[in-house]
Amino acid sequence: MDARTAITPPALGHVPDGTPITLVASPQGYAVAVGPADRPRWLHSTSGQFRLFPNVGRAVAFLNACGIRRITLDLTGGLPQ
Numbered sequence: 001m002d003a004r005t006a007i008t009p010p011a012l013g014h015v016p017d018g019t020p021i022t023l024v025a026s027p028q029g030y031a032v033a034v035g036p037a038d039r040p041r042w043l044h045s046t047s048g049q050f051r052l053f054p055n056v057g058r059a060v061a062f063l064n065a066c067g068i069r070r071i072t073l074d075l076t077g078g079l080p081q
Contacts, residue, residue, distance in 0.1 A: 005040075005041055006042055006043075006044040006048075007041040007042070007043055008043075008045070008046050009045070009046060009062075009066060012032075012034065012063075012068065013067050015034055015068075019034060019035060020034070020035060020036060020072065021033075021034055021063065021070070021071045021072070022040070022072045022074050023059050023063075023071050023072070023073050023074065024074045024077070024078060024079060025056070025075050025077060026079050027077065028079065029053055029054050029055075030053040030055065030056055030058075031043065031051070031052055031079055032053075032059065033074075042079075
């Protein structure tokens, strides 16, 4: 896990106000991207595993638990390589 391209759940609750949070849909599940589209940080577990949610409801519940109340939904299916 590279700190420049990844963010963990504890850090997610401390992102500055106004930081873009995007829920990215793909055939594999839903991923969370934090920051601008040209250099997002992808949500990883604290153990370093890339985090995918099985459905939008689970992802939104997780984000709400982290204090995130405003997100954008991206249906293009772009996930990190």
